[in-house]
Amino acid sequence: MTEPRKPAPVTPVLTKTWLSPRSWTLDTYTKLEGYTALPKALKASPEQLVQLVKDSGLRGRGGAGFPAGVKWSFMPPNEDKPHYLVINADEGEPGTCKDIPLMMADPHSLIEGCVIASYAMRAHHCFIYVRGEALHCIRRLNAAVREAYQAGYLGKNILDSGFDLDIVVHPGAGAYICGEETALLDSLEGRRGQPRLKPPFPAAAGLYAAPTTVNNVETIASVPFIVNGGSDWFREMGTEKSPGPKIYSISGHVEKPGQYEAPLGTTLRDLLELAGGMKDGIPLKFWTPGGSSTPMFTAEHLDVPLDFEGAAEAGSMLGTTAVQVFNETVSVPWAVMKWTQFYKHESCGKCTPCREGTYWLTQILERMVAGNGTEADIDTLLDVCDNVLGRSFCALGDGAVSPITSGIQYFRDEFLALCDKQKAAPALAGAQA
């Protein structure tokens, strides 16, 4: 047997066409082998497609990493009620900036994925719930949907297969919580976006109480490539339990921030090399592996493999692979305060631990950053976090405490220094805010 080949440091699959002129048009997409997976998929059975996606090991790209094929298999085989596919394009987790560039650059790969996934789950209606602030994405998606209807990739009897599908691009209206899948469904039903009790899970009772699957943009956009390349091909990238390529979004204090699609399991050390290193050579202080809801890492974690298992073993989560990099000039308590203000603003108010907890956490952090804190505040913070974590109705509450607990874990001294006005600490950006 030959040695398994080691993939290149950057493996463009989803991002491959982004360099092509007018990559968002049907013309360009079809010239670059777009819509070649769809006819193959429509010739297969829905069960075969679900099995293929299971075999590929594709895991949800929206943060939680649930195996996509397994989720699809929860949809009932009958059609007693209409089935729905809902695409989560609400991208709002701080640091996350991959779905919006994807939909701007290549809306058709998402649409082709939607048709294949809908066919596999016997859905005839698909909604793409796009964050309202992403107006240009909405524009591009609408144009792409229009083109796809004209070309017969959407509508009745798609490519003579007898399969019908309608896609509606739905605008959100500014609420981070609507990225949570059940809040999203309530919002899509024209209500306040507040999470629902689970079970029932969406596959049993989702949109309009009918069987529904919610998947992230990047998850579904990967599907046409899996149909064309097969599960073994997909597994040539990434790790055993976290296969495939992933768009890592690198932002902050690096020389070349941007979108880098690399095999899952790539480390920050590798990513920093791609991104030209730390900006102006100022050393790394802390970073998030996948958005602000994933506990922060430090320079100690440069070699943690950024896949679902690696990030978890090191005490964080892979999240959305939103790698936000902060250098030594940034105050950790200040950054934590800013993120906490975000969670307080976005808490939907449905449950007490999160609604009240984020309020008090913000108050304490603001006081500390203003230089009026005491050592006891650190314990109070941890205490409140303890009352929010695992006791909130949805994962927003859990995410809200991540920056605080991890910030104190790695940078307690910096919180302590804030409590001692006498100690003239070097001015860190934001510390006086």
Next chain:
Amino acid sequence: MTDVFDTQTHERAEAIIARYPQARSALLPMLHLVQSVQGFVSQAGIAFCAQKLDLSTAEVSAVATFYTMYKRKPCGEHLVSVCTNTLCAALGGDAIYTRLKEHLGSDTPDGKPLGHEETVGTPGESGSVTLEHAECLAACDLGPVLQVNYEYYDNLTEDKAVELVDALRAGDKPAPTRGAPLRDFKTAELELAGFFPEDEETYRSTVDAPTAAEETVRGARMAADNGWTAPAMPAKVAMPEVQKK
């Protein structure tokens, strides 16, 4: 009372409802439609949605007040949203927001810094600008960023941001870094409701407006320059065998 919403708006509302299996799903886009007419969600707008969807005005209000994009006071010709979430803030977003508050505020009768969602100039008149701070706008690799009417202006500095709002105040419409040629807040809301320019040429010019920021394509370009690719796909791929149900 005369209806503030013309026949076309009524027709558009019906068209939105027709997109969905259940009418109530039309509420969010319909509130965007209301803002495209009035620049905010007025009581009349709430009544309009309630009547179309057979809901009570209380039900519609409860929804309208939940979402930050629905404004309770008339917006200026332009809405400027500055990202002040942590990453942008650390790169200068907080400073940009503070500077714009002061700069735009100096143009108001009392000269005080503008507050969140406050307006300089008269809504409905050219050059009026509403300022707000925004949460992460999903453009962190391009930070610090702001949006005008939800079109992106990337990699800003304080000075560039001041120059931009000065141009808006003077009635100019500088092109966004990513997004369609700038129009006004109401037009943006109309597009959010799903109504785009009817004239094909104008329509394509909005859809095709630039987006490929260097940051967005950096990984792809680096791969192309270095000859890095994903593994080649096999020539033929068989679908997995499954038991027939």
